[in-house]
Amino acid sequence: MEVRARILARIRKALKERPKALLPEHPHLRLGEEPLDLFLRRLAENGAEGHLLNQEGAVGLLKELAHGLPGVAYGKGVPTSFRLFPELPPEAAPLGVSWALFAVAETCTLALSSEDGRKAQLLPPTHLVLVERERVYSTLLEAFSEQKALPSALGLHSGPSKSADIGQVMVKGVHGPGRLVVAVLT
Amino acid sequence: MRVKAKLYPKEAARLLQEKPSVRASVTGATLHFERNRLRAYGEIDAEAWRERARRIKDHVLTHLDHYLELAEKRLRENGVQVHWAEGPEEAHRLLREVVARHGVKRAVKAKSMLTEELGVNPLLESLGVEVYETDLGEYLIQLLGEPPSHIVGPAIHLSLPEIQRLFHDRFGTPLDAAPEALAQVARGVLREAFLTAELGISGANFLVAETGTLAVMENEGNIRLSTSLPRVHVAFVGIEKLLPRFQDLALFLPLTARAATGQRLATFVSLIQGSAQPGEEGPEEVHVVLVDHGRTALLADPEAWEVLRCVRCGACLNACPVYRQTGGHPYGYVYSGPIGAVLDPGLLGLEEAHPLPHASTLCGACQEACPVKIPIPKLLLAWRHRAVEQGLAPTWEKGAMRAFAQVMGSPALYRLFSKALRGLPLPQALQDHLPLLRAWTEGRGPLKPSPRPFHELWREIKEETHGG
Numbered sequence: 152m153e154v155r156a157r158i159l160a161r162i163r164k165a166l167k168e169r170p171k172a173l174l175p176e177h178p179h180l181r182l183g184e185e186p187l188d189l190f191l192r193r194l195a196e197n198g199a200e201g202h203l204l205n206q207e208g209a210v211g212l213l214k215e216l217a218h219g220l221p222g223v224a225y226g227k228g229v230p231t232s233f234r235l236f237p238e239l240p241p242e243a244a245p246l247g248v249s250w251a252l253f254a255v256a257e258t259c260t261l262a263l264s265s266e267d268g269r270k271a272q273l274l275p276p277t278h279l280v281l282v283e284r285e286r287v288y289s290t291l292l293e294a295f296s297e298q299k300a301l302p303s304a305l306g307l308h309s310g311p312s313k314s315a316d317i318g319q320v321m322v323k324g325v326h327g328p329g330r331l332v333v334a335v336l337t
Numbered sequence: 338m339r340v341k342a343k344l345y346p347k348e349a350a351r352l353l354q355e356k357p358s359v360r361a362s363v364t365g366a367t368l369h370f371e372r373n374r375l376r377a378y379g380e381i382d383a384e385a386w387r388e389r390a391r392r393i394k395d396h397v398l399t400h401l402d403h404y405l406e407l408a409e410k411r412l413r414e415n416g417v418q419v420h421w422a423e424g425p426e427e428a429h430r431l432l433r434e435v436v437a438r439h440g441v442k443r444a445v446k447a448k449s450m451l452t453e454e455l456g457v458n459p460l461l462e463s464l465g466v467e468v469y470e471t472d473l474g475e476y477l478i479q480l481l482g483e484p485p486s487h488i489v490g491p492a493i494h495l496s497l498p499e500i501q502r503l504f505h506d507r508f509g510t511p512l513d514a515a516p517e518a519l520a521q522v523a524r525g526v527l528r529e530a531f532l533t534a535e536l537g538i539s540g541a542n543f544l545v546a547e548t549g550t551l552a553v554m555e556n557e558g559n560i561r562l563s564t565s566l567p568r569v570h571v572a573f574v575g576i577e578k579l580l581p582r583f584q585d586l587a588l589f590l591p592l593t594a595r596a597a598t599g600q601r602l603a604t605f606v607s608l609i610q611g612s613a614q615p616g617e618e619g620p621e622e623v624h625v626v627l628v629d630h631g632r633t634a635l636l637a638d639p640e641a642w643e644v645l646r647c648v649r650c651g652a653c654l655n656a657c658p659v660y661r662q663t664g665g666h667p668y669g670y671v672y673s674g675p676i677g678a679v680l681d682p683g684l685l686g687l688e689e690a691h692p693l694p695h696a697s698t699l700c701g702a703c704q705e706a707c708p709v710k711i712p713i714p715k716l717l718l719a720w721r722h723r724a725v726e727q728g729l730a731p732t733w734e735k736g737a738m739r740a741f742a743q744v745m746g747s748p749a750l751y752r753l754f755s756k757a758l759r760g761l762p763l764p765q766a767l768q769d770h771l772p773l774l775r776a777w778t779e780g781r782g783p784l785k786p787s788p789r790p791f792h793e794l795w796r797e798i799k800e801e802t803h804g805g
């Protein structure tokens with residue numbers, strides 16, 4: 152406790168004469184475009200693949216991605232209708248499938264909960280994320296304002312893993328998935 | 338980390354002479370970052386975003402005791418163990434304890450400037466723990482035994498051939514291996530480390546008081562992995578990193594990404610509320626260490642306290658014509674470039690860091706770039722002024738500056754002096770003996786003055802335009 156008390160005391164002393172600054176509110180921005188269209192467009196800009204699909208189409212996409220693979224790692228929230236392939240541990244799976252809490256058009260972001268399981272989101276080289284159309288928010292502020300309870304970890308993914316640390320050349324799939332495929336479900 | 342800020346001018350000159358390739362690498366990378374930032378700022382009402390960010394940070398800093406106590410309370414409610422540290426001593430004590438209790442043999446680290454301040458790697462290594470830096474750039478410089486040269490791109494001073502040579506020597510890859518191939522080698526080594534490490538260490542970009550959320554930004558996925566796979570996660574957080582509300586992240590995450598790399602958001606953001614719930618994947622133990630290490634002293638400073646708004650985006654480095662020549666190494670401390678020049682004297686004391694505020698042309702580009710509007714040029718001048726008051730400026734400089742002011746203040750003297758100077762080039766021996774000239778020519782070629790003075794050319798141009 153001693154260190155804590157010392158630090159807090161120094162802060163209070165430092166702030167004694169300092170005028171207090173007010174906390175501004177955040178204005179909600181209007182984007183000039185349908186969130187869904189913007190989201191899909193920005194996914195492509197960020198090097199990811201986005202599709203608007205019904206249930207059948209999404210299962211078809213999964214079949215295409217899993218074709219020839221020994222198995223798939225599933226997030227806990229992925230509906231049984233998608234669990235068509237043998238389940239592999241994420242450490243060994245070439246494909247991970249997750250169920251996103253929500254998506255954000257402004258920043259081209261998928262929000263992935265730790266409740267869904269973190270390894271399937273991170274370890275396989277290809278990541279398929281399913282998100283419901285009604286869960287695509289327009290802005291980050293809108294999405295954050297509506298979250299009531301937060302999981303122990305919320306991962307925001309906005310594209311494939313990448314790095315330009317080797318000679319300024321962009322390389323994909325450095326640690327996380329190098330391929331990100333998104334199915335927005337109608 | 339060993340502090341060498343006092344040696345800045347000498348180290349900068351030496352680097353320019355001995356490793357000329359650094360200038361090309363750093364200039365290329367920073368100009369690239371800078372172009373991306375300008376494009377990303379152009380897409381938003383940057384002035385409004387920056388002003389709001391400035392005001393929120395000022396609010397937090399002027400209520401810092403309140404928000405720290407609130408954050409601590411929320412973190413504890415979330416099951417996080419909270420610690421306070423003045424500096425390395427308490428940080429090391431905690432790490433020793435965690436390493437002993439969990440039998441830690443291996444640690445994976447996500448890039449964090451604060452852990453550089455605290456000497457976390459040397460401490461862990463002294464305990465027999467294998468430490469892996471997992472950000473690709475950090476991993477490269479760890480292999481080379483070098484400190485980071487940029488807040489965001491720690492290895493931007495390295496050229497591709499240098500990295501190819503490094504991997505050739507270490508892993509036997511061909512000397513002309515493509516960046517993709519090198520990245521795959523690093524991925525393999527580090528993947529093994531992620532899967533076997535007992536301890537994950539990170540910093541934080543932000544700590545939200547209202548929810549006790551740690552927010553960490555990155556592009557590779559290594560931070561998500563470092564904070565998800567090992568049994569224990571320890572996060573070191575500077576006490577200035579607080580934000581009041583979860584909503585504030587909706588401004589600070591995208592604004593910081595735009596300033597740093599020109600992205601709309603970092604590819605991966607981890608928003609961490611605590612340890613894993615029963616049956617969930619994730620660390621069973623999460624520690625947050627709230628670190629002062631010079632920050633309360635800065636907070637008490639009536640001028641320099643504004644640097645505590647800094648979100649470590651590196652935009653001021655990318656915008657700085659002086660930083661671009663050398664990268665961060667000559668600055669001799671964790672923080673380099675314009676932010677280093679105004680932060681380091683506060684964290685280290687002027688005695689240690691007084692040359693750094695001189696590493697600037699006062700062009701103001703840093704302030705224009707800064708997402709939280711830190712008045713860097715004003716603070717550079719403030720530190721310079723204090724250095725002179727404390728007798729820390731080199732004596733030749735005081736004399737030279739006084740003479741310069743006199744000459745510049747008098748048109749007649751100025752013309753006379755500039756005529757005399759155009760009698761140059763001065764003999765090398767004489768240049769070497771004039772301290773002001775030497776400071777300039779070290780690391781550059783000899784001065785080659787324009788044959789005609791600017792004021793003459795200017796008059797001519799004016800006459801031409803008016804005449805035509």
Ligand code: SF4
Nearest residue numbers: 647648650651653707
């Ligand atoms: S001073 Fe401003 S521009 Fe520089 S790193 Fe800090 S926040 Fe970024």
